[in-house]
Amino acid sequence: MASSDALPGPHRRRPLSPHLSIYRPTMTMAMSIAHRISGAALYVGVLLLAWFLIAASADATTFAVFSDFIGSFIGQIVLFLVSWALFHHLVGGIRHLVWDAGYGLDAPLRDQLAWATLIGGFALTVLVWIVGYAVW
């Protein structure tokens, strides 16, 4: 049987990403992957928000189950990771908007922006947790 690459029309095999075997790793590539992973994590993490809202719309007993989980050690770890994903994706999204507007694509700046995403996202997360724990 002939390779499907040679077939015409809809049966032709289309290229699929990622091209990890084609391009060597760069910081912008790492942050591109991190953007996708953080986005996928938020896809699942939003269930925490749904649980919170549904519990709040029910009664005090149901809310206490959520409250106990989110206050537990495991709950705090999960919430920290979800909040990190949120801030990383937020900062990374702003970087993508800047790039899509045509700015910051040159050699030194694009890597600096990629590093700024990693550092900025984590710094914002830690800052908000410090505010939540110590200041609020």
Place this chain on the structure above:
Amino acid sequence: MADHPSDLRTPVSRVRFLGSARMGTTDAWVVHLTSLALAPLTLGFVWLMLDLLHKDYNGVRAELERPIPAILLLAFLLAGVVHMEFGMRSIIVDYIGGQPRAWALAANTCFAALLALACVYATLRVAFT
């Protein structure tokens, strides 16, 4: 141009489905528009969550009964779910092909729709009861 005079296929049949589907612009627009909306909405959402942090059941409900937190939350939820649905759609079409792709796309849309309905219902129930 037929390479072979005996080739019965028309030239158009050989080039069909080889180009873009011309459906990408709407997706890109929706993702960009929702991301632009979500940047300030996320900051507002984080502020709201910090505000609810040390509140009990009654305190949380009292806060979410107020119009501005409730509207902020609804805007964040709707923009977020649309953004999330389009984001997962691009992940699916990147990694999954053929028949499983159709199922994955359908599951993605159903999950996002159910999630949005559940969250909006719960928020409105808190606000109006």
